[in-house]
Amino acid sequence: MQPAASTATLLATPRILSGRFTLSQAALALAIGLLLVIFLVVPVLTVIYVAFTNSDGSLTFSHFQSFFQLTLMREAFYNSLYVGAMSVLLSSIFALPLAYFTARFQFRGALLIQTLGVLPLIMPPFVGAAAMQLLFGRSGSVNLLLLAWFDLTIPFMEGLNAVIFVEALHYFPFILLNLTVALNNIDSAMEESAQNLGASGLRLFRRIVFPLAMPGYMAGAALVFLKVFDDVATPLVLNVTDILAAQAYLRITSIGLDDPIGYVASVIMVAASLLALWGANRVLRGKEYATLQRGGSPLATRRLKPWQAVFAYGWIVLVLLLVLSPHFGILLLSFSKIWSYSVLPETFTLDNYATVFRESPYMLWNTALYCGIAAGLDVVIGTAIAYLMLRTKLPGRGLLDFIATGAVAIPGVVLGIGYLRTFRDLSVPFAGVPFTSFWLIIALAYTVRRLPYALRSCVASLQQIHVSMEEAAQNLGANNRRTIARIVVPLMAGGILAGFVTSFLTAAVELSSTIMLVSATSDAPVSYGIYLYMQSIAGRGPGAALGVIAVTLVGVGTYVSHRIVRARNVRFDALQALK
């Protein structure tokens, strides 16, 4: 080959799509990688570094020793594990029967159960926690009634019980939804062939149905554990401080950034989260999700016998009442003037809303700004990573995905502490304020924390697009850039939108990193505002009012986006089916 020709080859090579990558793709990957390193990897490593080193930088385990010598910290450690485990257990008790009813019986509760699945998710547990005290506390509505009628009280909200109860009530849908999907995906042929070979009843359920649905259950259970472990606000609102997240937060904010105990607590939290994820993965490994074969049908549903119907509907109504109680509670609280030692508030008022509209509209704006930035960045980064992963052979693309997804295992408090420590000497150019008290850092924390959701959504939607869709565009004259703009992104639009909404809404109710990073009340988003109000008895009314407003907005947002995504999916489904 002549020199001129080989130069031409060199120049032309990066333009070819298949099996290669272009310089601009590499640059994009590098930029995203850098962002992830600066705002995820380095802060987390900093936390770990501080936990394991003396002030002179030498390796030490003494911080861990002193951590476990403190009675409070030992208790916090055990309490966190206990609360996590018990929340998973209680969530399972709520969710298992519901999932089983929908999969196995013909009955009209399906819509109710779907509602049960979504309602708790649009309201973070800390918002309803105060109201739950009023409803289920020692002198709350329920116990007042129980005392009057049966002369007994149930300690729903005593100490750690309160956290477990509230968390389980909010997070059991993770188990319910995952398990329902898994059960619905079991081919009836699986069950029928077992029956054909002589299995029936509970034995059939134990040996065939449950193992096939296990991955769904484990995924849900791991999520519940992570969520509970991560949550710092709910315990604080409920006045429970002897758990890890709360201790990490309190040590850093009250004793200071140099106190190593907070870092040790952080490292333990990260380790526990990773362990939970790893454990779930281990159980799932090698076990394929049961999937419906082409032309297969889901498990046969039976008619409910009368006693079964009573039990099923009874259970649904009970869970529904419990699920609705925080919503109902903050609604009541938001309209109440005084509410204590009574079943229902005694005086109703609109003052709380007036207070909120007078004092905190800027919080709504802050939330919109931070979450808008975060969700926007998330879908851009998510789309980019999805594209690099699925459509190029760029070295390191898997690592990018791994790091971005890894954010799931980092509790918000830990990320917040990492930011404070890593960027503590950095100031914002021109503005002259420290970076750690600049509002943008909150948006960046949201971006990192919600990236896994947006990324999964983007990856899933790109996976649905057959690569020939893009090849056809190139064949007709569109280069890489034009193909992405005209074909890939429009076809991914549903998934991108879903990713944006999920990121936005979940960021809007985020408090664990927010609580670490808000340095001035004027920078506070709604979630922090609610928390602040809830700190004082007098603030509970306005806090509930703000909560009602936030939950309403989140609910409407969820509903609208759900409708949009569904409309798009229906439109494309017919064609996808051809493949």
Next chain:
Amino acid sequence: MARVKVEFRNIALSYGRTQVLRDIDLIVEPGEFFALLGPSGSGKSTLLRVLAGFSRPQAGQVLVDGVDIGDTPPWERNVGMVFQNYALWPHLSVERNVAFGLEERRVPADEVKRRVAGALALVGLSEFAGRRPNQLSGGQQQRVALARTIVIEPRVLLLDEPLSNLDAKLRHHMRREILALQRKLGVTTIFVTHDQEEALTMSDRIAVMDQGVIQQVGTPTELYDRPVNRFVADFVGTINFVRGRIEHRAADHVRFHAGGFGAIELPVALVPDGEDECEISFRPHMVEIAAAGAPLLPGYQWLEGSIVSGEFSGEFVRYVVAVGEHEIIVDRPRATGASLFRPGDPVLTGIPFNQIRVLV
């Protein structure tokens, strides 16, 4: 449309250790309807993707109209490809799908409109312009894919198993339609298929591929009548093979002998010199069957055998006849009222001398 020649020179391509294409040399003449025929995994689709620019060979050149396009990206090649799954974009209407290539070429809007209308008229879908692809039937989607490709007036038209997603009846109809369209446009067309009947009925010439190698290139009748090797003979149509050896060579004939099969005398012209180990082949529908004792036609080698099985399929009956240690497939046309042979019936099998081919 311009008629251009396509040349593949020494193309080699492998994915890791798997060699997908080996030393492919092929010329497709201007205006030809050319088929790449082979089983799945034979490399035929990959060869098409090499031409379209979606697969990059490790060695060799692709020339279109005498110009090496190896370094040209797919979007500048102007070789229109119709994908097996049509790859119609669900977010664009039929009209916008067809307009895509013209828009990418910065064709003025009014001309886009005119040419899109023309292309849709050509495939008979004018009234479906505003629909979404998923509102069309499989056959209609196929036509949109065709219109979307030919509207840009590509130098070469590539069809990747375009009929495999259609039901049998529609497939026959679309065969004729695609061929008529190609004749009308005169565009050099390369067509990938695993269906030998499709290749035989539609193509000017066919390249039979197996394991990344072109086994034979020729017109449909050449491939059918004179397959160069066992693979081609077997893949194109149904055929009987009998392995044996040349026992005796005379001036005008040779004697072929296979175990339990008896001897067959063949015209010397059929048999290559030298090699004695060989295989004879003949098509099932040329073989006659006669009941024992029936009058025998001349020009056939008649061998005694017995019926193993018979399958009635409408137009003909396919018998398997045991002749010595060989099983011979025999297809006989079905005449109304004729009685069928039963398994075990002794028969005489007549193999016509002039239909025998010898493969070394």
